[in-house]
Amino acid sequence: MQFSTVSNLYGRWGVIVERSEYDAVPPTDNLAFDAKPTKINPEVEAAALTLLFGRYSGGDLVFAHKLGPNTAVAIQRYLAPTKIFPTPIEYYPKALPLHKGGVDVWDTSDIVVRQNAFMSVRSDVANGALNLHSALAISNNSFVFKKNESDYLPALAAAMLFVDDLEAEAFVVPRDSIANFEQVRELLSAVRLGLFERDSD
Numbered sequence: 745m746q747f748s749t750v751s752n753l754y755g756r757w758g759v760i761v762e763r764s765e766y767d768a769v770p771p772t773d774n775l776a777f778d779a780k781p782t783k784i785n786p787e788v789e790a791a792a793l794t795l796l797f798g799r800y801s802g803g804d805l806v807f808a809h810k811l812g813p814n815t816a817v818a819i820q821r822y823l824a825p826t827k828i829f830p831t832p833i834e835y836y837p838k839a840l841p842l843h844k845g846g847v848d849v850w851d852t853s854d855i856v857v858r859q860n861a862f863m864s865v866r867s868d869v870a871n872g873a874l875n876l877h878s879a880l881a882i883s884n885n886s887f888v889f890k891k892n893e894s895d896y897l898p899a900l901a902a903a904m905l906f907v908d909d910l911e912a913e914a915f916v917v918p919r920d921s922i923a924n925f926e927q928v929r930e931l932l933s934a935v936r937l938g939l940f941e942r943d944s945d
Contacts, residue, residue: 746806747793751780755873759793759808766802771888778883779873783908787815787935790830792904795897795928796889798823810834818934822927846940847912851887851899862910864899880906896921897928900939907937914938 745767751757757780761773775796786809793807798819805819805828816830848861853869863874863881874881886898896917903915915932919941922928929939 745797745801745804747797747808749784749808755779757781761797763800764802764804768800768802770797770800772885774885776867776885777873777902777905778867778871779875779880779906781906781909784809784905785907785935786811788904788907788937790815790819791931791935791937792901794819794822794830794931795901795904796886798828799826801826801828803827803829805830807832815934818931822931844911844913846914846916846938847903847910848916848942849896849899849903851890851896862899862903862906862912862915864902875909880909882906891923894918894921895923897923900928904932904937912937914940916940916942919943
């Protein structure tokens with residue numbers, strides 16, 4: 745499975761997936777957002793795409809940007825027992841995000857103004873993006889990866905792709921909204937991000 749990123753003059757941005765003969769078919773080969781991250785952290789991007797597409801991979805995960813060996817090992821550990829080979833790997837130290845606050849993740853069809861929040865808005869009910877001083881609301885199609893209505897893993901992955909815009913050092917999701925919470929938390933910790941639960945949605 746190989747990833748590439750695309751953008752257009754209208755501010756839309758996305759990830760295109762090219763499958764190999766060993767890969768399963770994901771819900772979409774085109775992850776689309778109505779806004780583009782101002783900066784893409786390759787380590788966090790790799791972890792986010794692993795959360796969405798990793799279980800559909802049958803071997804190689806070829807990311808659009810180079811990642812460090814520690815992140816590659818964390819991805820392999822997350823996807824075990826399937827043998828996955830993340831590439832391309834760069835063998836010298838690189839900076840991970842160093843920010844200052846927690847960001848609440850919301851999976852929503854309605855744009856409600858919230859502070860310190862990322863609102864993943866379903867692209868089948870709305871389009872566009874809203875950039876607030878301490879929050880982002882972005883229409884995208886990550887919801888097609890949801891296993892059920894209360895599954896927040898796709899919204900979390902979407903938020904991770906905008907980690908630098910949000911200046912997030914941790915993400916907060918509703919309690920019991922991610923089935924394999926501890927495994928996901930371990931993967932995020934490998935790219936210097938925290939993951940916590942809140943009591944209500």
